Amino acid sequence: MKNYQKYTKGYFMPPVSSLKWTQKENITEAPIWCSVDLRDGNQALVVPMNLEEKIEFFQLLVKLGFKEIEVGFPAASETEFTFLRTLIEQDMIPDDVTIQVLTQSREHIIRKTFESLKGAKKAVVHLYNSTSVAQREQVFRKSKEEIVEIAVSGAKLLKQCAQETEGNFQFQYSPESFTGTEVDFALEICNAVLDVWQPTEDNKVIINLPSTVQMSMPHVYASQIEYVSDNLKYRDSVIVSLHPHNDRGTGVADAELGILAGGQRVEGTLLGNGERTGNVDIITLALNMYSHGVDPGLNFENLPEIVAAYEKLTKMKVSERHPYAGELVFTAFSGSHQDAIAKGMKWREEAEREHWSVPYLPIDPLDIGRQYEGDIIRINSQSGKGGVAYLLQQKFGLDLPAKMREHLGYAVKNVSDRMNKEISTDEIHQIFMEEYVNIKTPIEFVSYSFTHNDDYQTIVKVRINEIVKDFSGNGNGRLDAIIDALQSNLQISFSNLTYTEHALEVGSKSQAVSYIGIQSPQGVTYWGCGIDPDIMTSSVKGLFSAINKMMADQ
Numbered sequence: 001m002k003n004y005q006k007y008t009k010g011y012f013m014p015p016v017s018s019l020k021w022t023q024k025e026n027i028t029e030a031p032i033w034c035s036v037d038l039r040d041g042n043q044a045l046v047v048p049m050n051l052e053e054k055i056e057f058f059q060l061l062v063k064l065g066f067k068e069i070e071v072g073f074p075a076a077s078e079t080e081f082t083f084l085r086t087l088i089e090q091d092m093i094p095d096d097v098t099i100q101v102l103t104q105s106r107e108h109i110i111r112k113t114f115e116s117l118k119g120a121k122k123a124v125v126h127l128y129n130s131t132s133v134a135q136r137e138q139v140f141r142k143s144k145e146e147i148v149e150i151a152v153s154g155a156k157l158l159k160q161c162a163q164e165t166e167g168n169f170q171f172q173y174s175p176e177s178f179t180g181t182e183v184d185f186a187l188e189i190c191n192a193v194l195d196v197w198q199p200t201e202d203n204k205v206i207i208n209l210p211s212t213v214q215m216s217m218p219h220v221y222a223s224q225i226e227y228v229s230d231n232l233k234y235r236d237s238v239i240v241s242l243h244p245h246n247d248r249g250t251g252v253a254d255a256e257l258g259i260l261a262g263g264q265r266v267e268g269t270l271l272g273n274g275e276r277t278g279n280v281d282i283i284t285l286a287l288n289m290y291s292h293g294v295d296p297g298l299n300f301e302n303l304p305e306i307v308a309a310y311e312k313l314t315k316m317k318v319s320e321r322h323p324y325a326g327e328l329v330f331t332a333f334s335g336s337h338q339d340a341i342a343k344g345m346k347w348r349e350e351a352e353r354e355h356w357s358v359p360y361l362p363i364d365p366l367d368i369g370r371q372y373e374g375d376i377i378r379i380n381s382q383s384g385k386g387g388v389a390y391l392l393q394q395k396f397g398l399d400l401p402a403k404m405r406e407h408l409g410y411a412v413k414n415v416s417d418r419m420n421k422e423i424s425t426d427e428i429h430q431i432f433m434e435e436y437v438n439i440k441t442p443i444e445f446v447s448y449s450f451t452h453n454d455d456y457q458t459i460v461k462v463r464i465n466e467i468v469k470d471f472s473g474n475g476n477g478r479l480d481a482i483i484d485a486l487q488s489n490l491q492i493s494f495s496n497l498t499y500t501e502h503a504l505e506v507g508s509k510s511q512a513v514s515y516i517g518i519q520s521p522q523g524v525t526y527w528g529c530g531i532d533p534d535i536m537t538s539s540v541k542g543l544f545s546a547i548n549k550m551m552a553d554q
């Protein structure tokens with residue numbers, strides 16, 4: 001990157017940085033949210049939304065709990081204008097929702113904007129003009145005084161039009177390109193606009209300080225916000241609003257630190273749609289607060305549905321890694337993560353826990369409409385025994401003993417590695433069934449009978465190469481007797497039998513599952529599993545499975 005000297009910072013620190021915001025640890029209540037999906041989001045789309053799409057998006061925003069919605073730039077196009085007229089004429093704006101419209105500081109655009117608002121019960125009219133050094137020099141070629149005059153003349157016209165139009169109007173002003181503006185000049189122009197509007201506590205003005213283009217690290221933005229917020233005139237009658245974009249990838253940090261620095265309101269979009277790298281993502285901001293126990297005041301309980309609607313209406317794609325919403329953001333493929341998640345989930349099941357603290361999962365996926373199955377633990381060659389066992393237990397009720405989990409974990413991992421693909425829970429189950437359950441070669445269990453005196457005597461019928469043979473044996477217990485019958489008649493030996501079993505509810509019929517581990521004279525452990533409605537038969541089938549695995553290896 002030899003051209004780095006071509007660049008220099010384009011932002012300004014405020015004349016004084018009190019950095020009071022650094023003393024605050026966290027956000028303790030949600031800001032006022034304003035969705036700008038239908039304006040900033042919409043203006044950045046390859047094909048802006050049509051009327052029906054805008055209506056559907058508006059209804060989604062209302063359903064999610066937004067009380068302030070920038071519905072568009074009515075002077076921009078026929079669709080924008082008609083959309084606003086439709087909302088008003090068809091009475092589609094709930095009483096507790098305030099619509100907002102954007103206008104440049106140009107007479108015909110302001111007049112057209114008020115024309116579009118006729119009949120609205122209330123609205124925020126949002127005026128902007130660019131204030132940065134670059135825009136003043138290159139785009140407007142105007143002095144600071146002339147730029148102030150653009151803002152002030154627009155502010156006056158807004159006031160006049162509002163007086164001439166029926167309805168309850170609130171004003172908003174944005175020194176657009178604020179982040180490239182000398183901070184004291186941004187303050188001066190905002191105060192000049194406030195002097196025109198004369199806000200009161202009953203009719204507050206919104207001063208929106210956008211990071212139109214992100215130019216600095218987030219602490220600089222926070223310092224700029226704090227300075228303007230502390231020095232604005234009519235401060236008690238002003239709502240300081242933030243409008244972060246995401247050029248440096250730190251839109252969320254700008255918003256969070258900006259709130260600490262005095263921001264009372266945040267403009268953003270669902271999933272961060274918007275100009276270039278987008279506006280700040282309100283879902284991420286809200287769920288970040290939620291994960292700290294703060295009520296965000298918006299409802300994202302069905303995030304998959306929101307993602308689907310967003311993708312349909314904007315034709316944009318949500319990345320798999322997008323915070324909270326991405327397909328993979330609650331998924332662990334790697335073994336140690338899966339192990340910790342599975343143990344964390346078990347820890348929650350063992351007792352009532354006041355707060356969520358499962359490792360690797362910042363929030364409970366169920367809270368936002370995600371599922372445990374298929375969302376949390378997925379298996380590939382990076383996975384381990386914990387994850388594999390967790391899935392088998394969750395979906396198939398199979399609770400493998402610890403040592404057997406390890407064995408199965410490697411079996412599954414090897415399949416994934418060889419085939420170079422993810423392994424589904426059904427495929428894990430299939431591998432488990434094929435590798436361990438009711439294995440019939442080289443010896444197949446047919447039946448058993450017992451007599452019991454001091455000890456148990458058994459006759460086991462075994463099919464070997466299509467021929468059924470009777471093996472007899474005896475032992476302290478029934479399984480011991482069968483082991484004796486098999487060891488002495490097949491001339492095999494093994495030791496260290498480990499045995500666990502549990503009931504398995506499959507459909508309406510209860511089954512018993514037995515897991516058996518045996519150790520060969522060479523010290524290798526072989527695992528088998530038996531599944532049968534009868535518990536004794538399930539252990540015998542498990543034993544045959546383990547022996548068959550051992551014999552197949554010799």
Ligand SMILES: CC(=O)SCCNC(=O)CCNC(=O)[C@H](O)C(C)(C)COP(=O)(O)OP(=O)(O)OC[C@H]1O[C@@H](n2cnc3c(N)ncnc32)[C@H](O)[C@@H]1OP(=O)(O)O
Nearest residue numbers: 043073075076077104105106128129130139140150176212
């Ligand atoms: C950061 C943001 O997102 S700001 C919002 C941006 N959104 C949009 O622009 C989407 C909607 N916009 C539009 O449809 C069109 O731009 C319209 C209808 C508003 C205006 O269209 P036009 O007048 O044809 O074109 P355009 O926007 O290029 O106008 C540029 C002129 O307006 C001036 N201008 C731009 N913004 C402003 C402003 N906020 N206030 C006053 N004048 C402005 C420019 O200096 C330029 O002036 P010039 O004609 O003397 O050179």
Ligand SMILES: CC(C)C(=O)C(=O)O
Nearest residue numbers: 128174176177210212
């Ligand atoms: C209109 C303004 C607020 C804007 O979208 C921006 O500066 O990013």
Ligand SMILES: [Mg+2]
Nearest residue numbers: 040210212275
């Ligand atoms: Mg913007």
